[in-house]
Amino acid sequence: QKEVEQNSGPLSVPEGAIASLNCTYSDRGSQSFFWYRQYSGKSPELIMFIYSNGDKEDGRFTAQLNKASQYVSLLIRDSQPSDSATYLCASPSRSSNTGKLIFGQGTTLQVKP
């Protein structure tokens, strides 16, 4: 079982809709999670992180963490074509204290005008 898993997609939503991206993790002790956005041919950029159960909102983005069910979600409201990218979920590896992140495979989001 992979430590962090995502559906590769593609997830296709119409412009203006809510896009819901999901991530599950295997280590019940994982404490923090990061969402990165990666445009085609570019490097990943951090868009949100979440440490506590519940929701965290930042503009059109909401991260949701459910530690009991071991899943993390990223909601994008009012999706725009510019949101079309691959979204990577990541969590620090607990096997060392070096802060290295374990990434999921990423979910490709397509927002259609």
Place this chain on the structure above:
Amino acid sequence: SQTIHQWPATLVQPVGSPLSLECTVEGTSNPNLYWYRQAAGRGLQLLFYSIGIDQISSEVPQNLSASRPQDRQFILSSKKLLLSDSGFYLCAWSEGGGELFFGEGSRLTVL
């Protein structure tokens, strides 16, 4: 503010040739440094990480090596490239945990 630079951005190399990718971080001291590789259509694979000068750990056996000659400089090398070394190489830094910040990436094609 902190910045990270990585070069070259693109390179095409023949099989068996050497490789050197360089990464430097500015605006911070004693960062953790990382090299990731992303093969076409795949996720990010951690290759090396370093918590200090000359302190480097390898995550996967391969024909690549890494060095950290200075606090904010991280170099990825190979003596002889394989076809399977093709990919998008990403250098990243963190302040000992938490979020990673990535460089612009180096796209390597081995022919």
